[in-house]
Amino acid sequence: MMSIPDERGYFGDYGGRFVPETLMPALEELSESYRLAKKDKEFNHRFKYYLHQYVGRPSPLYFACGLTRHCGGAQIYLKREDLNHTGAHKINNTIGQLLLAGRMGKTRVIAETGAGQHGVATATAAALFGFQCSVYMGEEDVHRQALNVFRMRLLGAEVITVKSGSRTLKDAMNEAIRDWVTNVENTYYCIGSVAGPHPYPEMVRDFQAVIGIEAREQILEHTGRLPDYVIACVGGGSNAMGIFYPFLQDKEVKLIGVEAAGHGLESGRHCATLSRGKPGVLQGSYSYVLQDEHGQVLPVHSISAGLDYPGVGPEHSYLKDINRVVYTSAEDGEAVKAFQLLCRTDGIIPALESAHALAEAVKLAPQLPPESIIIVNLSGRGDKDVNTMAKMVGAKV
Amino acid sequence: MNRIDNCFANLKENGQKAFIPFVTAGDPDLGTTVELVRAMTGAGADIIELGVPYSEPLADGPVIQKAVQRSLERGTTLAKILEAVTIIRKTEQVPLVLMSYYNPILQYGLDNFVQHAVEAGVDGVIVPDLPVEECPPLFSRALEKGLYLIQLVAPTTTEARLKKIARFSRGFIYCVSVTGVTGVREETNNQIANLTSRVRQVTSLPVGIGFGVSAPAQAAQIARHCDAVIAGSVLVKIIENNSDNAVSMVAGLVADFKSALSG
Numbered sequence: 001m002m003s004i005p006d007e008r009g010y011f012g013d014y015g016g017r018f019v020p021e022t023l024m025p026a027l028e029e030l031s032e033s034y035r036l037a038k039k040d041k042e043f044n045h046r047f048k049y050y051l052h053q054y055v056g057r058p059s060p061l062y063f064a065c066g067l068t069r070h071c072g073g074a075q076i077y078l079k080r081e082d083l084n085h086t087g088a089h090k091i092n093n094t095i096g097q098l099l100l101a102g103r104m105g106k107t108r109v110i111a112e113t114g115a116g117q118h119g120v121a122t123a124t125a126a127a128l129f130g131f132q133c134s135v136y137m138g139e140e141d142v143h144r145q146a147l148n149v150f151r152m153r154l155l156g157a158e159v160i161t162v163k164s165g166s167r168t169l170k171d172a173m174n175e176a177i178r179d180w181v182t183n184v185e186n187t188y189y190c191i192g193s194v195a196g197p198h199p200y201p202e203m204v205r206d207f208q209a210v211i212g213i214e215a216r217e218q219i220l221e222h223t224g225r226l227p228d229y230v231i232a233c234v235g236g237g238s239n240a241m242g243i244f245y246p247f248l249q250d251k252e253v254k255l256i257g258v259e260a261a262g263h264g265l266e267s268g269r270h271c272a273t274l275s276r277g278k279p280g281v282l283q284g285s286y287s288y289v290l291q292d293e294h295g296q297v298l299p300v301h302s303i304s305a306g307l308d309y310p311g312v313g314p315e316h317s318y319l320k321d322i323n324r325v326v327y328t329s330a331e332d333g334e335a336v337k338a339f340q341l342l343c344r345t346d347g348i349i350p351a352l353e354s355a356h357a358l359a360e361a362v363k364l365a366p367q368l369p370p371e372s373i374i375i376v377n378l379s380g381r382g383d384k385d386v387n388t389m390a391k392m393v394g395a396k397v
Numbered sequence: 398m399n400r401i402d403n404c405f406a407n408l409k410e411n412g413q414k415a416f417i418p419f420v421t422a423g424d425p426d427l428g429t430t431v432e433l434v435r436a437m438t439g440a441g442a443d444i445i446e447l448g449v450p451y452s453e454p455l456a457d458g459p460v461i462q463k464a465v466q467r468s469l470e471r472g473t474t475l476a477k478i479l480e481a482v483t484i485i486r487k488t489e490q491v492p493l494v495l496m497s498y499y500n501p502i503l504q505y506g507l508d509n510f511v512q513h514a515v516e517a518g519v520d521g522v523i524v525p526d527l528p529v530e531e532c533p534p535l536f537s538r539a540l541e542k543g544l545y546l547i548q549l550v551a552p553t554t555t556e557a558r559l560k561k562i563a564r565f566s567r568g569f570i571y572c573v574s575v576t577g578v579t580g581v582r583e584e585t586n587n588q589i590a591n592l593t594s595r596v597r598q599v600t601s602l603p604v605g606i607g608f609g610v611s612a613p614a615q616a617a618q619i620a621r622h623c624d625a626v627i628a629g630s631v632l633v634k635i636i637e638n639n640s641d642n643a644v645s646m647v648a649g650l651v652a653d654f655k656s657a658l659s660g
């Protein structure tokens with residue numbers, strides 16, 4: 001595997017640590033603890049045990065026969081992260097991080113959440129391992145994802161509504177960082193994506209890489225060869241890094257990251273950071289950012305709360321610049337259509353986030369011959385989005 | 398000689414401590430900021446910190462977050478703040494320090510920023526999200542032109558880090574009094590004396606204490622451990638609450654702080 005990031009947390013030009021000094025010793029401690037844990041048999045054994053016995057891994061790689069027939073081209077496989085306990089890939093990461101937090105002797109964990117999936121996954125692992133847990137969530141998302149708010153409370157977590165800024169994911173992260181600065185002695189900050197200061201982008205990628213490791217083995221087993229395309233949606237970028245990483249060395253496998261184009265790239269109401277942003281510092285690392293000429297972060301929009309973020313993990317910025325991954329985008333409407341389509345063709349209700357990746361597959365598959373293979377990372381299930389969908393189609397639930 | 402060095406040298410000669418007020422530039426507008434600087438200087442401010450508004454103020458508490466929002470709503474930019482500094486410099490010689498998150502500086506361009514800041518008459522810059530490991534690109538450019546990069550240290554800072562930070566700091570060392578964000582706090586914690594004595598072991602630079610300073614009497618207590626006391630939120634709160642006579646009220650409180658430190 002590649003030796004990135006370097007010891008300062010840089011993937012090429014991107015990454016690093018841009019946080020208040022108060023947090024720097026904690027990040028140094030975290031890096032060292034993670035370095036030791038990664039080499040520790042016992043730690044790896046426990047991580048695997050919980051992924052297997054608790055999360056339900058390996059998740060299936062399902063041949064989507066209905067969707068494949070509908071598109072009339074490439075064979076589409078779905079990596080079923082939606083079948084994980086708590087309904088998304090996020091739990092892979094929270095199990096890993098909270099096992100680490102336990103080794104570090106922390107007693108309290110905090111997290112930011114957008115769609116609520118990472119919040120639920122953190123609350124779940126906190127209940128499992130016995131941590132006190134507080135989750136920061138923007139006010140707009142608290143309304144959009146009300147079901148997940150209640151799930152977190154059932155799991156014993158405190159959900160703190162964030163009313164500053166745009167009241168979405170980035171503001172929840174600002175508030176979580178403020179909490180961490182204040183309570184750094186006993187508190188572990190469980191970041192939900194491959195974003196933030198070093199070592200989070202590397203560590204979260206490593207915990208999520210199980211997705212790609214399994215998918216690679218499974219497709220070889222099913223078809224005897226590697227896929228032509230792997231497609232994943234990109235918010236902060238953790239499900240995408242997780243499935244891409246084990247394929248990076250397979251040069252013949254094309255990797256596509258799909259960002260949320262909201263109302264359209266020209267509308268100014270989107271969160272296609274890699275497509276339309278430029279490099280800058282946001283929330284602890286240097287990466288592409290949606291910002292104005294003065295470095296102020298721009299308001300963003302996506303129908304999907306989990307993609308509604310003006311930044312992106314630094315490793316994606318690096319993979320874009322070296323052209324290893326191609327980043328495209330799907331609009332709200334395209335995601336909604338793909339969401340509805342998969343419900344009908346294969347009886348699977350996908351998360352709106354994952355529906356962005358599906359939208360790209362639906363565009364691409366008909367242009368490819370039937371022997372081509374596409375793997376789509378179905379990062380989560382759509383139960384949490386049923387209210388949003390009902391509103392879209394004017395139905396009452 | 399940098400105005401900051403001058404300031405501390407003069408104070409030391411007279412056995413005095415510096416009082417450093419902070420306000421967010423452009424709150425509620427840059428015209429008021431210019432007036433505030435003049436009035437605070439008249440009231441005895443030794444150095445003045447001007448906050449550059451940034452949309453993601455993750456080291457700031459609610460009071461400064463709101464000030465930042467008011468400032469951004471009025472269209473404040475780093476370029477306009479430097480214009481305001483140019484105007485201030487026509488009449489005032491008080492040392493001026495910008496406190497800015499890194500991204501506005503980065504997008505302005507490091508070379509341009511250092512050049513234009515020095516031309517406008519800025520003496521120092523504090524960047525709360527630029528730890529010492531990431532500071533060399535700004536530090537070296539600033540050093541070359543005589544602009545001081547003032548580093549922050551926190552109660553959590555280790556000895557190894559303190560040594561490194563001292564090497565990359567100019568003007569003074571800014572001790573964050575608490576593990577936390579900016580904001581007014583009632584109690585002063587007892588970690589302060591410990592932190593400042595650790596800092597003094599690695600540097601002969603003056604030592605300032607900020608974050609959470611809320612009242613003149615408390616400032617006088619804190620001043621026993623340092624060379625400068627910095628107060629922000631308590632002043633910014635006055636601007637938030639008083640649209641008509643904020644300038645004179647802020648100046649009044651600055652005078653109270655200064656006399657408490659001189660007492």
Ligand SMILES: Cc1ncc(COP(=O)(O)O)c(C=O)c1O
Nearest residue numbers: 117235236237238239306353380
């Ligand atoms: C199901 C699902 N997919 C994707 C994402 C986006 O995050 P990331 O880009 O880190 O995978 C989220 C975030 O909440 C999510 O819930």
